[in-house]
Amino acid sequence: TGTVNLAVIPGDGIGQEVTPEALKVLEAVDVPVKFQQTHYALGAENYLATGDVLPTSVLAEIRQHDAILLGAVGGKPNDPNLPPGILERGLLLKLRFEFDHYVNLRPSRLFPGTPSPLVEPGDVDFVVVREGTEGPYTGNGGALRVGTPAEVATEVSVNTAFGVERVVRDAFARAERRPRKHLTLVHKTNVLVHAGSVWWRIFETVAAEHPDVTTDYMHIDAAMIHMTVNPSRFDVIVTDNLFGDIITDLAAAITGGIGLAASGNVNPDRTAPSMFEPVHGSAPDIAGQQKADPTAAILSASLLLDHLGYADASAAVEAAVLADLAERTPGTTRRTPEVGDSIAARL
Amino acid sequence: TGTVNLAVIPGDGIGQEVTPEALKVLEAVDVPVKFQQTHYALGAENYLATGDVLPTSVLAEIRQHDAILLGAVGGKPNDPNLPPGILERGLLLKLRFEFDHYVNLRPSRLFPGTPSPLVEPGDVDFVVVREGTEGPYTGNGGALRVGTPAEVATEVSVNTAFGVERVVRDAFARAERRPRKHLTLVHKTNVLVHAGSVWWRIFETVAAEHPDVTTDYMHIDAAMIHMTVNPSRFDVIVTDNLFGDIITDLAAAITGGIGLAASGNVNPDRTAPSMFEPVHGSAPDIAGQQKADPTAAILSASLLLDHLGYADASAAVEAAVLADLAERTPGTTRRTPEVGDSIAARL
Ligand SMILES: CC(C)[C@H](C(=O)O)[C@@H](O)C(=O)O
Ligand SMILES: CC(C)[C@H](C(=O)O)[C@@H](O)C(=O)O
Numbered sequence: 001t002g003t004v005n006l007a008v009i010p011g012d013g014i015g016q017e018v019t020p021e022a023l024k025v026l027e028a029v030d031v032p033v034k035f036q037q038t039h040y041a042l043g044a045e046n047y048l049a050t051g052d053v054l055p056t057s058v059l060a061e062i063r064q065h066d067a068i069l070l071g072a073v074g075g076k077p078n079d080p081n082l083p084p085g086i087l088e089r090g091l092l093l094k095l096r097f098e099f100d101h102y103v104n105l106r107p108s109r110l111f112p113g114t115p116s117p118l119v120e121p122g123d124v125d126f127v128v129v130r131e132g133t134e135g136p137y138t139g140n141g142g143a144l145r146v147g148t149p150a151e152v153a154t155e156v157s158v159n160t161a162f163g164v165e166r167v168v169r170d171a172f173a174r175a176e177r178r179p180r181k182h183l184t185l186v187h188k189t190n191v192l193v194h195a196g197s198v199w200w201r202i203f204e205t206v207a208a209e210h211p212d213v214t215t216d217y218m219h220i221d222a223a224m225i226h227m228t229v230n231p232s233r234f235d236v237i238v239t240d241n242l243f244g245d246i247i248t249d250l251a252a253a254i255t256g257g258i259g260l261a262a263s264g265n266v267n268p269d270r271t272a273p274s275m276f277e278p279v280h281g282s283a284p285d286i287a288g289q290q291k292a293d294p295t296a297a298i299l300s301a302s303l304l305l306d307h308l309g310y311a312d313a314s315a316a317v318e319a320a321v322l323a324d325l326a327e328r329t330p331g332t333t334r335r336t337p338e339v340g341d342s343i344a345a346r347l
Numbered sequence: 348t349g350t351v352n353l354a355v356i357p358g359d360g361i362g363q364e365v366t367p368e369a370l371k372v373l374e375a376v377d378v379p380v381k382f383q384q385t386h387y388a389l390g391a392e393n394y395l396a397t398g399d400v401l402p403t404s405v406l407a408e409i410r411q412h413d414a415i416l417l418g419a420v421g422g423k424p425n426d427p428n429l430p431p432g433i434l435e436r437g438l439l440l441k442l443r444f445e446f447d448h449y450v451n452l453r454p455s456r457l458f459p460g461t462p463s464p465l466v467e468p469g470d471v472d473f474v475v476v477r478e479g480t481e482g483p484y485t486g487n488g489g490a491l492r493v494g495t496p497a498e499v500a501t502e503v504s505v506n507t508a509f510g511v512e513r514v515v516r517d518a519f520a521r522a523e524r525r526p527r528k529h530l531t532l533v534h535k536t537n538v539l540v541h542a543g544s545v546w547w548r549i550f551e552t553v554a555a556e557h558p559d560v561t562t563d564y565m566h567i568d569a570a571m572i573h574m575t576v577n578p579s580r581f582d583v584i585v586t587d588n589l590f591g592d593i594i595t596d597l598a599a600a601i602t603g604g605i606g607l608a609a610s611g612n613v614n615p616d617r618t619a620p621s622m623f624e625p626v627h628g629s630a631p632d633i634a635g636q637q638k639a640d641p642t643a644a645i646l647s648a649s650l651l652l653d654h655l656g657y658a659d660a661s662a663a664v665e666a667a668v669l670a671d672l673a674e675r676t677p678g679t680t681r682r683t684p685e686v687g688d689s690i691a692a693r694l
Contacts, residue, residue, distance in 0.1 A: 074537075077564075084547070085540035093538070117575050119466055136483075136504070136539060143541040147548070151508035153541040157483070161498035188589070190421075191440070192483060193432035194490040194500040200431070201494070217424075221596035228464050228575065228600040242535070246593060249568035253575040 002033045004308060007065040007273065011043040013282030014292035014336075015071025021294035021340025022069060022301040025320075028344035031305065031313040038065065044075030044087055044282070053090035059098060067304050068095070068275035071297065072282040089139060096132050099272035101265035102163065103170050104130035104241070105303065106248040106279065108231075113326045114256035122232030124255055129171040129236060130244025132265055134163040135195075137241040159195040159240070164202045170268055171238035172206050175213045182235035183207075185217045186243055199240065223247060227254065252279055259293035260325075262300040264307060276304040290336040295321055298343055320346035349380045351655060354412040354620065358390040360629030361639035361683075362418025368641035368687025369416060369648040372667075375691035378652065378660040385412065391422030391434055391629070400437035406445060414651050415442070415622035418644065419629040436486060443479050446619035448612035449510065450517050451477035451588070452650065453595040453626065455578075460673045461603035469579030471602055476518040476583060477591025479612055481510040482542075484588040506542040506587070511549045517615055518585035519553050522560045529582035530554075532564045533590055546587070570594060574601065599626055606640035607672075609647040611654060621654050623647040637683040642668055645690055667693035 006026075010019040026035050040058060047053050062068060073092050075082045096104070110116055110124040140156035168185075175183040185203045189196030200217070207215050218226060220243045226233060227250050239247060252261035261279035278296030286292060299321055306314035320343045334342070353373075357366040373382050387405060394400050409415060420439050422429045443451070457463055457471035487503035522530040532550045536543030547564070554562050565573060567590045573580060574597050586594060599608035608626035625643030633639060646668055653661035667690045681689070 084536040084543060085538065088537040089540065117465055117467070119464055136502075139540075140501075141504070141539075141541050143544065145508075146544070149508050149512075151545055153506045153545045154487075155483075155504040155506075155539045155542045157488070157502040157504070159500045159502075161492075161496050165496075188592075189431040190435040191432065191589075191592075192488075192502045193436065193486075194488050195502045196431060197490065197493070198498055198500045221592050224593060224597040225600040225605060228597065229604075242538075245535075245538075245568050246571060250571040250575065250597070253572040257576075258572060 003036045004033045004067065005065045006035045006037050007062045007068045008037050008039045009042050009068065010039070010071040011073040011282060012045055012075060013072060013284045013287035014280070015043070015073065015282050017287070017290055017292050017336045018278060018294035018297035019069065019071035021336060022297040024340045024344045025298050025317055025347065026301050026305075028347040029305070029313045029317055030347065031310050042091055043073045044082055047087060048075065048081055053087060054094055059094070062095070063099065063272055065273045067273050067308060069301065069304060070275055070277035072278065072280060074282040074284070076284045093137060093139075095275055096265050099275065100267045100269070101132045101275060102167050103266040103268055104132035104244060105264040105266050106130060106244070106251070107262065108248070108251040108255045110255045111260070111322055111325045113328070114260070115330060116254055116256060118228065118231070118254050121254060122230065124231045126231070126234035126251070127174065127236055128244055128248050128251060129167060129174060129238045130248060131163065131167045131239070131241045134158055134160065135241035157192070157195055157242075159198050161198055161202060164198055165206070168202050168206050168238055171236055172210045172213055175236040176210060178235055180235040181213045183213050183215050184234060184237045185215070186220055186223045186237055186239040186247060187217070188220050188243070189217075190219060195240070203238070220246070224250065227251065248279060258296065260295050260299065262296050262303055264300065264303040266307060274307050276300040276307070291333065292336050294336050294340050295325070295343075298340065316347060350383045351380045351414065352412045353382045353384050354409045354415045355384050355386045356389050356415060357386070357418040358420040358629060359392055359422060360419060360631045360634035361627075362390070362420065362629050364634070364637055364639050364683045365625060365641035365644035366416065366418035368683060369644040371687045371691045372645050372664055372694065373648050373652075375694040376652070376660045376664055377694065378657050389438055390420045391429055394434060395422065395428055400434060401441055406441070409442070410446065410619055412620045414620050414655060416648065416651060417622055417624035419625065419627060421629040421631070423631045440484060440486075442622055443612050446612075446622065447614045447616070448479045448622060449514050450613040450615055451479035451591060452611040452613050453477060453591070453598070454609065455595070455598040455602045457602045458607070458669055458672045460675070461607070462677060463601055463603060465575065465578070465601050468601060469577065471578045473578070473581035473598070474521065474583055475591055475595050475598060476514060476521060476585045477595060478510065478514045478586070478588050481505055481507060482588035504539070504542055504589070506545050508545055508549060511545055512553070515549050515553050515585055518583055519557045519560055522583040523557060525582055527582040528559055529561045531581060531584045532562070533567055533570045533584055533586040533594060534564075535567050535590070536564075537566060542587070550585070567594070571597065574598065595626060605643065607642050607646065609643050609650055611647065611650040613654060623651040623654070638680065639683050641683050641687050642672070642690075645687065663694060
């Protein structure tokens with residue numbers, strides 16, 4: 001049996017509680033490899049203790065791995081020692097950008113028996129392909145005369161044909177592999193005309209090469225309405241980094257909550273390790289109490305297995321999660337390790 | 348009795364159908380002024396016929412009015428003769444920017460009897476104060492090597508202390524006038540660090556001057572979850588132009604749909620006329636059939652009355668809408684003028 005070199009970044013808060021459960025499941029699943037774990041103590045706690053966010057040498061080390069499993073990163077809100085963005089830009093986004101995670105994959109399914117806040121959610125099963133390396137997330141921009149009445153601050157959304165085409169092609173390929181073969185572009189072409197234009201043109205060009213995939217377009221604001229009124233209409237959604245951030249939290253909310261939402265930061269060219277993480281944050285308010293639901297982390301491990309080519313093992317983890325979800329009693333809560341045990345026991 | 352000089356821009360599609368109903372209500376309501384209307388044929392139809400979006404002379408003429416009532420602007424999707432953004436940037440946003448509509452006011456209430464797509468919406472009654480003259484809406488940005496594989500397109504979000512402070516102050520003043528006196532800042536300070544920093548700092552500074560207003564902060568992605576899981580928690584929300592665009596469509600969706608969502612593009616300094624319009628668009632798919640619900644346009648007229656100082660008349664229109672809503676039979680639909688007649692008859 002071969003070895004998968006796995007970099008593990010539990011991070012902060014509930015990240016440290018849910019990650020062991022995802023690892024438990026990776027150990028339990030029947031897969032013809034051994035996971036060789038290296039743990040990295042990165043995140044708010046580490047930064048406050050050492051002043052380091054992500055040293056270059058550590059970045060270089062992580063790069064040598066086959067995949068990354070991340071819990072959650074982030075300290076207490078408004079901690080004066082944690083300027084906003086320092087961990088997000090310096091660690092999480094740094095990894096996404098350095099390792100060229102241009103496909104930020106976020107599946108949304110309403111699992112049978114899971115309650116939705118919607119009256120009539122219908123049969124929700126879609127995946128958002130969020131661009132991961134461009135848009136308003138590049139860190140371009142700056143500020144002048146900070147703290148004075150003459151302050152001006154800019155944020156620059158950068159969109160390239162190179163970056164848009166590769167993620168749009170990935171989304172079409174994914175749509176083609178799904179039964180409904182439908183792809184929706186979400187943007188705001190009527191206001192962000194330059195960025196919208198490159199997204200729209202490339203989407204249309206690639207669509208012409210995929211006559212078997214039906215397509216439509218929706219402004220991000222209109223997408224809010226469709227997502228709450230008729231989310232089952234979606235199959236695959238491709239969108240920009242910021243719109244993808246927003247729409248996937250809404251998608252998580254309508255399909256049973258952020259406790260179930262998994263994600264993969266994928267480098268489809270495999271020039272660097274892909275990274276798998278729950279959509280949720282470190283949740284300092286409930287941290288340290290083993291109250292967090294590890295399901296999103298476990299489903300992220302399932303995405304990791306699929307990415308590494310172990311489709312059967314990935315499906316087995318998903319099936320175990322489904323079985324566990326079906327037996328949850330609304331109103332009761334289990335401790336984090338109990339959920340992990342229950343899912344692992346089914347494998 | 349005095350005269351209110353009202354510029355009326357019915358626009359396109361259902362804009363032409365709902366605007367007469369809002370005017371009908373303005374005629375019917377008991378108010379000690381006469382509305383002197385000047386109609387302007389602007390929008391997609393006019394552009395396709397004349398090639399003009401908004402001639403400078405027309406803009407100057409509209410500026411002489413006391414207020415503007417707008418229906419909706421926009422042609423058929425993907426009309427090759429209507430490049431994306433041409434009307435949005437050239438007409439709608441042009442008016443908002445030229446007339447310094449820095450407070451884009453969007454109230455959301457779940458009226459008694461109106462169905463929500465949420466299982467447990469609770470008692471929803473909040474107002475979004477969306478910044479209207481900055482952020483990613485400025486039109487800053489551009490593109491290089493368009494149509495080539497080396498294309499790069501940028502969109503620049505511009506945020507000034509001047510622009511942020513005035514809208515934040517307006518939001519605090521509004522929060523102070525409401526029973527719950529709570530204000531939520533929505534942004535994405537952990538990624539958009541420069542823009543986020545000026546918003547955050549000014550919000551904190553103005554908060555210190557309003558100890559009677561309680562405050563909190565939420566990232567735009569987290570706001571998606573709160574809006575679907577517990578929308579009754581919101582009282583006043585202040586946010587940037589783009590986040591406000593997105594969150595108000597979600598707010599409309601959860602409070603009975605875009606057919607009820609009103610808005611005011613307000614210039615609180617009254618250096619130019621404010622503009623009132625439904626949040627919905629021109630809906631070419633249902634245009635010409637008198638099927639559109641004019642309630643959002645009528646509630647926008649109510650906001651107009653309030654802005655002009657006729658608080659009682661404004662409240663009377665809202666009460667008439669509420670009474671009409673309470674008597675709607677789910678599953679039945681009335682023609683656009685029937686709804687207008689029914690509301691006007693109650694005044
Ligand atoms: C923490 C933050 C930087 C991140 C993002 O905005 O991408 C998170 O919200 C997510 O969706 O993974
Ligand atoms: C039509 C469009 C330019 C506009 C906006 O984005 O502001 C609309 O969506 C709105 O919310 O009024």
